[in-house]
Amino acid sequence: xxxxxxVVFAALLCPSLCAADTPQTVSVTAAGMVLNNPSEPAQSxxxxxxxxxxxxxxxxxxxxxxxxxxxDKSILVESTINTQTAGRIRQFEILRQWIDGIWIKTIIKxxxxxxxxxxxxxxxxxxxxxxxxxxxxxxxTFVNGSxxxxxxxxxxxxDPVPQIQVFYSxxxxxxxxTIPDTxxxxxxxxxxxxxxxHVNLDELEILFMTGRSN
Numbered sequence: 012x013x014x015x016x017x018v019v020f021a022a023l024l025c026p027s028l029c030a031a032d033t034p035q036t037v038s039v040t041a042a043g044m045v046l047n048n049p050s051e052p053a054q055s056x057x058x059x060x061x062x063x064x065x066x067x068x069x070x071x072x073x074x075x076x077x078x079x080x081x082x083d084k085s086i087l088v089e090s091t092i093n094t095q096t097a098g099r100i101r102q103f104e105i106l107r108q109w110i111d112g113i114w115i116k117t118i119i120k121x122x123x124x125x126x127x128x129x130x131x132x133x134x135x136x137x138x139x140x141x142x143x144x145x146x147x148x149x150x151x152t153f154v155n156g157s158x159x160x161x162x163x164x165x166x167x168x169x170d171p172v173p174q175i176q177v178f179y180s181x182x183x184x185x186x187x188x189t190i191p192d193t194x195x196x197x198x199x200x201x202x203x204x205x206x207x208x209h210v211n212l213d214e215l216e217i218l219f220m221t222g223r224s225n
Contacts (some may be wrong), residue, residue, distance in 0.1 A: 036101060037123050041067035047115040054158045056108060057148065059117040064144045068098035071123035098123045099141040100168070135218050138205050139171045146203055147171060150178045172218065175203070179219040192216075 043063030047055045103121035110116075124141075147167050151159035154177050159167070167174045179199050186195065196215045200207045207215065 035124060037071040037098075037125060038120070039067050039070045039123060040106070040118065040120050041070050043117045043119075044114050046113055047110055051158075055115045056117070057158055057161070057164075059108065059115045060105070060119070060161065061144045061148055063117040063119045064100055064103065064121065067100060067103070067119060067121040068123055068143075071098050071121075071125060098125050100124075100144070133206070135205060135207075135210060135214060136172070139175070139203075142168065142171050142203065144168060147174070150174055150203075154178050154181060175199075176219060 041063050043059045043061065043066055045055065045058045045062050049055075101122040101124050103119045106118045106120055108115070108117045144164060148159065148164060150171075151163060151167055151174060154174060155163075179196070182199065183192070183195060190198075193212060193215075196212075196219050197207065199219065200215065
């Protein structure tokens with residue numbers, strides 16, 4: 012059973028216990044490894060960093076799950092239970108980044124904020140506070156037309172709404188009037204990994220349309 016499945020299983024077995032015991036912030040060291048593209052060294056370094064950040068979040072969540080001493084690993088519930096446990100990197104430090112054969116590797120030390128599994132549904136802004144670095148990397152690349160720097164990525168993750176609104180506006184301009192706003196907002200939400208099952212249209216408009224945010 013992988014880390015994600017364990018998180019789901021933990022939420023199923025002990026939602027109240029997990030919510031009470033899950034630490035708010037976990038410090039971890041993690042490594043990311045991707046194929047190195049010598050013709051695009053900056054992009055290779057960035058992809059390796061994003062992979063390290065993803066591994067840091069998974070490691071932080073996995074550490075939390077292991078703290079509950081799960082023993083039954085025979086039940087698969089990933090396809091039917093949707094956990095709200097999520098992680099977001101508060102800050103990180105690159106400890107080492109190097110080329111190893113065909114790979115580029117990055118080791119980071121990160122502080123990961125964890126959102127406890129709760130019964131209430133997370134708001135859009137709460138979900139965005141846990142937006143993955145890889146998804147924001149894609150947003151910035153589309154918006155800027157070039158690979159973002161580490162600083163740009165970090166700043167955008169701290170306040171993702173402005174960049175997401177620019178992303179939506181640029182997409183809307185490209186599709187012109189061929190796709191209704193409602194459908195486009197739903198499509199962008201899925202790209203970002205947002206759960207909109209309990210979100211109304213007005214909330215989506217406030218999020219995506221420049222000038223309507225709170």
